Amino acid sequence: MISLRTLFLISSVSTFCFSGPLVASDQVPGAPQTKPILIRGATLHPVSRKSIVRGSILFDSGRIVAIGKKVDVPDGAVVIEAEGKHVYPGLIESYTDLGLREISAVDATADHTEFGSKNPNVRSWVAVNPDSELIPVARAGGVLLAHVAPAGPFVQGQSAVMQLDGWTANDMKLLAPAGLCVHWSSMHPSEKDEAKAAEKQDEKWQEFDAWIERAKRYAKREPHAVATDLRLESLQRVINREVPLIVSADRQAAIESAVLYAMKQNLRLIIYGGFDATSCSKLLKQHDVAVIIAGTHRLPLRRDDPYDAAYTLPERLRKAGVRFAIAGEGPGYPDGAANVRNLTYHAACAIAYGLPSDVALRSITLSPAEILGVSDRTGSLEVGKDATIIITDDPWYEPQTNVEQAYIQGRKVDLTSKHTMLSEKYKKKYRQGKTEVEQ
Template structure:
């Protein structure tokens, strides 16, 4: 048995390099860079034709037509191209999973139901093959979210280029993630265990009680730790789970509640109000049904998995595609997130594009993957639009990023010029050359 374990360890050690990206991260900006002649889509302050974006030391210095460009600046001609702020994916597990079928590369879910101390940024793999593929389509930042059955842990907003997780972390923690108990029986799907309504009700109540109990204990722990400074009060042992919840109880970190049905959303809102917590709804498939409640209470929604089937047999085929438009019409704050996976996250702009095809104004769709997620995630002072003083996190494209035919030609993350090559590009070039040598391509 011991010999088999040694062999297994050696196999894992020797195969780990196979799962690592060999793309070199960009260097910190060494001199001013001016993007000249392109169409600037600032997102918040209109569009500037034939404009200039000047940035230095990772920050945007000036935006406009008449800009004084320093003599030592690197001037990049982007005439005929378009400049956008870097896109933000507000829901993904990228960097936490490399190959789903290989257990050693999955670090997305912790054991147990209550894990508020789990931190996504620490588990993030900076050498993953997935970030290069994702960022080549303009996604420069991603909210990396731990998964679980109840209280899963805390998310982090990661920049998709860098040597280490510390270097790539833009903000952490962003929120504490709770996966609200499913309150409706699934209508289809072989993966779901069939349960009676009574069994479902009992399970839901058990899990809701566990959430309430966890927050009650966290408040008691917080009170005990605060009382330690008083004379005669004994020291209270540190508990990492409850320690991680103190910023949440103080209102410094919001709670991201994953809920889809209207029943789940309303239940989550009622609980959050009883606890006095700031929340964000993640998923939100039925959020349009309770849009008036969300608007009145100022609760934002991160819409996820736009490209999916309707959740009910009797629903219209295009229901998932129209949720964004309905929230927009109702005045609810929202953004568009990814599928919550790790390998298709490059398709984020196309999910926003689908929403445009089903009613959402194009300008709103662009905001839903730039400035709106920046606002919801608490980083709008740094990213999400092209304005002086913000991070120079930008993309230069051949056209509208919501269109599949558009290509990203330049990308900068905090002023660093990012290598846009990736494993898929290299495989494409490899087989183009193969068929060229066979005389099948010119």
């Protein structure tokens, strides 16, 4: 006779084993490339140079080996006739919590914020869920890489550039760490009492200064003389300028203070947000500080800001000579990870407000690759780079454009998603309903 305890264990194991498909995507990661693949007759958009009309691109073993008007077909190659199509490098989401958050209203599916306010040792890539339903949706929109960053009230943790295909988070990792994320705006508390605000600001500055100084002393310690401190260990790459400090800052005072602090401590710096970046563009340009714009689909920061301030920000930064990339809806948005698929709309909005289309394309491909330190691998169609590319039926900025094929390091990836499966389901449902009515 089976005991109640045994029945309970069987029930628990069954629930664990069979509940997975209900919360995970069914897409199988792409298989490694085994034959050369030639895409022929398409309009190629290398980004790093002018477009090639009716060109060809050849990739093998996951790398681009030839691109141009005429490319020889090697023996055994798979030839894709793509006349009338467009070929682009895979789009890059510059700042997101994709893979760390599934459903914002369900805490159990969100792993984007660690407890506490100072977590430089947090590594975002180890928590990325490769089976997230949101990853195939982003992929279907042409986004093949994402800079995944943790959230938090102060020192948030380390970010990573992830490829959006793979069995495990380790398979997906392209660069880790990519930077240390800090919510710099928390250094500038908004208090009506100016004296109180200044006091809180001084406290934050002293606190952060103390962390940096402790990390510098820790680096000079005698081996085995001091117990290992993971938080101070994680700051070493920042102090040594191996990875940048990526600070969230929108207001002019926060941006300027972040730049001045980075120069004082000799740190590499990237600004995320940057709503007021044009107000301090000379400072940013002087110190070659890049800006990751936190989307164009957002409201003005102040009551008296122009209604289109966010829409025109990319063009204003371009005119000012400040390097920038355009991100979609990042961790600060209620449903940021779910809307990575809208990245092209953010960049296209900037085109409508003055940004040249070639610069807009660069802002979601090569510019983020350069800013995040992966431009030797991706971001443009060049010989020697990863074959991370998309094929579309129309130009990328058109609302009706569909991504027809996608490859990550030469692996053909599945473009079905929960959205496409639901679409097919209800098309079939209403076709059957119509047939039944006609009968």
